[in-house]
Amino acid sequence: MIRTTLAASLLLTVSTSALSAQDVYETEQANFRVETVAEGLNMPWSIGFLPSGEMLVTERDGGSDGLRIIDADGNLRAEPVTGLPDDVVVNRQAGLFDAIPHPEFADNRLVYISYAQGTREAHRTALVRGRLSDDLSTLENVEELFAVNFDIATTRHHGGKILFDRDGYLWLSLGDGGDHMDEAQDPSNHIGTLIRLNDDGTVPSDNPFAGGNGGAPEVWSYGHRNIQGLAQHPQTGTVWSHEHGPRGGDEVNIHLTGGLNYGWPEITYGINYNGTIITEERARDGLEQPIWYWNPSIANSGAAFYTGDAFPHWQNDFFVGALAGMHIARLETDGDRVIGQERLLEDLEERIRDVRTGPDGFLYFTTDSDEGRVLRLVPAE
Structure with missing residues (x-):
């Protein structure tokens, strides 16, 4: 009902x-x-908690300098985390999105980041991961795990929310790109979909289109406008x-x-x-x-x-x-x-x-x- x-x-x-x-x-x-x-943040988009008590906070309009640390005492570090990709597109709703630690961060120190990748004329939502240095200053060994297979030039509807579920699967929400709503009905592209991956970016064997028949292997569901919450x-x-x-x-x-x-x-x-x-x-x-x-x-x-x-x-x-x-x-x-x-x-x-x-x-x-x-x-x- x-x-x-x-x-x-x-x-x-x-x-x-x-x-x-x-x-x-x-x-x-x-x-x-x-x-x-904490205050004085530029469009804070996401909070992620580290097991040692610090918080990761992304600034949507901060670009490659948009990942900030709030220490365990509640103090905002003056310097952003370095090492983020240098191709973050900042334009209205486009920018830096989620920064979420791996469920086993205490052992592997991996952080997953979603952002608008490319240029203003041709960009897409992408997902990368890297190792956060022991002093929390740098993201190291950054690798791309996923990027939408459809470029847009609009400034709206990128999705970008990340979820690790209790089984260890990695979910990423995506939007319809603003001017491409009809593409949300085509699961062969990633526009307007919800993505489900393994934590290394590979495709789970039980994804509905894992074999590539009828839809893109990463797609879990489609027909979405702009998913902004995921839990x-x-x-x-x-x-x-x-x-x-x-x-x-x-x-x-x-x-x-x-x-x-x-x-x-x-x-x-x-x-x-x-x-x-x-x-x-x-x-x-x-x-x-x-x-x-x-x-x-x-x-x-x-x-x-x-x-x-x-x-x-x-x-x-x-x-x-x-x-x-x-x-x-x-x-x-x-x-x-x-x-x-x-x-x-x-x-x-x-x-x-x-x-x-x-x-x-x-x-x-x-x-x-x-x-x-x-x-x-x-x-x-």
């Missing part, structure tokens, strides 16, 4: 007013304070994604099996930005339906399931940043279903880019600004 924010009966009561004197936010299931971890449900193990709709129709999808078509642009709950109709169809046999969608659009960004202990009532809830909506959406889950929504931090009036559960159990997020910050939610007590 489709769950929408228009269905008022499904929405949780929202009470996110800040108590300015005490800096306490009272919400449906938790009271918290907002703490600033694995901590209880069910299902991979969840969410993607930007056009004007309305931002959606949350689950990925129970490979080879599925999620419909864009053949079906959508949104319309063009100028108000014209993309398609009259909202559903069609053989095309997957979202488990939740937003209408009007919130411009959803990074996402994470909450798995910490600091907020026990938030366990297994799905937290989604909102850019245009300027809030964090807490989607309450029951298995692989969304059963309600609460909007947090609306009065902060900040575009939220990434959301992550920290190893300390706090909820971290970044603000989308050329004077961006890394902040976290901590229990009010």
Whole structure:
């Protein structure tokens, strides 16, 4: 069943007013304070936690100098990490995206980075990995693992989210390139798809098109517009994604099996930005339906399931940043279903880019600004 924010009966009561004197936010299931971890960042796009306590933060507009380190004491290092590829394209939505440590980083020190690669006239989303030096200053032995097989000249819809699942598979989200929406219906290219790889960039033998018949071997699913959130449900193990709709129709999808078509642009709950109709169809046999969608659009960004202990009532809830909506959406889950929504931090009036559960159990997020910050939610007590 489709769950929408228009269905008022499904929405949780929202009470996110800040108590300015005490800096306490009272919400449906938790009271918290907002703490600033670091500031002065240029469009911070992604947070990645290292086992030694440091954080990797990417600056989308930082290009090859856009990987930063916040040390275990919360101090932003003045110098960026060196050694990143020198062909990062920075142009509106194009730039440096995720930087995620390997699950066994403590042993191999590998970091995986997604970015817009090439030139403004011909670029693509690419994935590289390298070894982070012991002093965290340099990315060494950088190698390319994957690059989209379709070049674009547009500045929109690159995807770029990375996920390591509990089985060690590596997922990468991709967009439709903005002006190439029809290509999302062709799984033989990577436009508008979700990619699944082994950690060395090779193709898992059980990928739906692993043999190259009917689609590109790396493709897990297709018919996506621009996946900006990617996470694995901590209880069910299902991979969840969410993607930007056009004007309305931002959606949350689950990925129970490979080879599925999620419909864009053949079906959508949104319309063009100028108000014209993309398609009259909202559903069609053989095309997957979202488990939740937003209408009007919130411009959803990074996402994470909450798995910490600091907020026990938030366990297994799905937290989604909102850019245009300027809030964090807490989607309450029951298995692989969304059963309600609460909007947090609306009065902060900040575009939220990434959301992550920290190893300390706090909820971290970044603000989308050329004077961006890394902040976290901590229990009010």
